[in-house]
Amino acid sequence: MTPSCKRPLRVAVFGLGYVGTVTAAGLASRGHDVIGVDVDAHKVDEFRHGRSPVIEPGVEALIASAVASRLLSATTDTKRAIAGADISLLCVGTPSGAQGETDLTYVERSVADIRSAMDVVAPPPSGHHSVVVRSTVPPGTVATVVAPQFADNLPEGWTVGTGMMPEFLREGSGVDDFFDPPFVVLGTGDEQTVDTVRDLFGFLEQQVRVVGVGTAEGLKYACNAFHAAKISFANEMGRVLRPLGVDAREVMTVFREDRKLNISGAYLRPGFAYGGSCLPKDLRSLQHLARQGGLDLPLLAGAVQTNELVIRDVIDRVIASRARRVALLGLSFKSNTDDLRESPHVELAERLIGKGFDLLVYDPIINPDRLVGSNRLQVQAKLPHLDRLLVCRPEEVLADAEVAIVAHADQQVRDALISIRPPRIIDLQGDLGSAVEQLPGYEGIAW
Numbered sequence: 001m002t003p004s005c006k007r008p009l010r011v012a013v014f015g016l017g018y019v020g021t022v023t024a025a026g027l028a029s030r031g032h033d034v035i036g037v038d039v040d041a042h043k044v045d046e047f048r049h050g051r052s053p054v055i056e057p058g059v060e061a062l063i064a065s066a067v068a069s070r071l072l073s074a075t076t077d078t079k080r081a082i083a084g085a086d087i088s089l090l091c092v093g094t095p096s097g098a099q100g101e102t103d104l105t106y107v108e109r110s111v112a113d114i115r116s117a118m119d120v121v122a123p124p125p126s127g128h129h130s131v132v133v134r135s136t137v138p139p140g141t142v143a144t145v146v147a148p149q150f151a152d153n154l155p156e157g158w159t160v161g162t163g164m165m166p167e168f169l170r171e172g173s174g175v176d177d178f179f180d181p182p183f184v185v186l187g188t189g190d191e192q193t194v195d196t197v198r199d200l201f202g203f204l205e206q207q208v209r210v211v212g213v214g215t216a217e218g219l220k221y222a223c224n225a226f227h228a229a230k231i232s233f234a235n236e237m238g239r240v241l242r243p244l245g246v247d248a249r250e251v252m253t254v255f256r257e258d259r260k261l262n263i264s265g266a267y268l269r270p271g272f273a274y275g276g277s278c279l280p281k282d283l284r285s286l287q288h289l290a291r292q293g294g295l296d297l298p299l300l301a302g303a304v305q306t307n308e309l310v311i312r313d314v315i316d317r318v319i320a321s322r323a324r325r326v327a328l329l330g331l332s333f334k335s336n337t338d339d340l341r342e343s344p345h346v347e348l349a350e351r352l353i354g355k356g357f358d359l360l361v362y363d364p365i366i367n368p369d370r371l372v373g374s375n376r377l378q379v380q381a382k383l384p385h386l387d388r389l390l391v392c393r394p395e396e397v398l399a400d401a402e403v404a405i406v407a408h409a410d411q412q413v414r415d416a417l418i419s420i421r422p423p424r425i426i427d428l429q430g431d432l433g434s435a436v437e438q439l440p441g442y443e444g445i446a447w
């Protein structure tokens with residue numbers, strides 16, 4: 001049994017749909033004084049009578065008992081909800097517009113209602129009120145739509161902090177998910193909002209993880225996009241394997257047992273393109289098998305396309321910089337190998353040379369005289385004059401470079417970047433460390 005809260009707070013929950021209903025009932029069941037707000041009088045009426053406006057296992061019992069113990073009520077009147085409230089949680093809908101854009105009308109309206117209510121009702125004893133978005137909203141929404149409403153001219157006695165706290169419950173198991181979320185993440189720069197949210201969710205086993213507002217907003221999209229990609233990935237495996245007489249259920253059952261590379265953090269860092277002797281070749285093979293069966297695998301085709309776009313983006317940035325002299329640090333497809341087969345860095349080098357840039361390359365492991373077999377053939381085809389491009393020390397490659405593209409880096413490379421300070425550094429991996437990231441001219445590929 002989850003313990004009750006230590007410091008009961010007065011909470012206004014805006015929007016009594018799936019998220020708001022479960023949130024209001026869950027918080028009241030742990031001892032907070034909760035009032036739900038909705039523009040739909042029917043939903044409010046249901047709440048007042050101890051019934052749930054949505055079907056969600058377990059929520060009706062929570063509502064009935066919290067309403068009976070007077071810890072939960074509902075209203076259509078924002079003023080009633082805001083009077084004395086420590087925190088507003090926005091759980092209103094954020095539906096798609098005609099072009100796929102997020103319609104923020106309900107967020108805008110509830111925020112405006114909260115702000116107007118403050119003009120006429122008393123603040124909580126602390127004087128501080130937190131406005132925290134739980135709806136899924138595009139990055140930038142809290143900064144541009146929510147925070148400005150409370151930036152100045154607040155009525156006497158009120159101070160306001162804003163934040164974003166994405167909700168991760170799933171319909172059908174909403175109550176269970178509410179009490180056992182995958183993580184509890186709050187994006188805010190306001191310390192009092194951090195304290196309030198920690199007290200509000202103190203009954204959970206997880207700690208509140210505090211991040212920047214944009215991170216919290218972006219996280220929810222990353223999670224949902226990943227879940228959709230996972231489903232489509234498993235389905236594409238089924239599409240390609242079934243005609244070959246292979247049971248994709250069994251394949252994916254064994255697949256999930258790999259906690260090292262498959263179900264893990266591996267390969268989940270934004271950075272540069274994949275390459276090497278296996279991934280490009282085996283994706284081509286899968287696409288070929290699918291084509292033979294008259295099938296499309298758009299998710300896997302999209303992976304190939306994204307890989308190409310990532311390479312092109314770096315070329316475009318170098319072109320836009322108007323530099324001529326470019327240094328590439330790292331040539332093999334990953335550090336600590338001399339395997340150049342289908343290395344995206346070789347591809348990058350070939351294209352930069354083709355566009356007329358003066359390129360020098362540093363890679364401590366590559367020795368052109370020692371390359372053999374298909375590795376050698378690959379380099380001969382793509383970079384026939386590799387021995388003329390390669391230099392032996394990072395200081396040499398950076399000496400005259402106007403742009404340094406860093407594919408892999410050891411401490412020697414980091415030290416050379418810090419001492420030579422090339423005018424522009426494009427980081428493809430994201431592990432150069434803060435001393436390099438603070439240099440003027442530093443930019444990450446995806447951060």
Ligand SMILES: NC(=O)c1ccc[n+]([C@@H]2O[C@H](COP(=O)([O-])OP(=O)(O)OC[C@H]3O[C@@H](n4cnc5c(N)ncnc54)[C@H](O)[C@@H]3O)[C@@H](O)[C@H]2O)c1
Binds near residue numbers: 016018019020040137
């Ligand atoms: N449904 C889910 O499983 C789920 C999970 C996580 C996050 N989310 C996100 O949470 C948000 C809410 O989702 P939902 O499924 O609960 O939506 P919903 O459509 O079920 O409920 C939204 C409620 O907000 C009310 N509302 C609209 N404008 C209002 C206003 N100005 N003041 C007060 N109430 C107002 C509506 O009447 C409605 O009852 C969305 O952004 C959604 O993307 C949903």
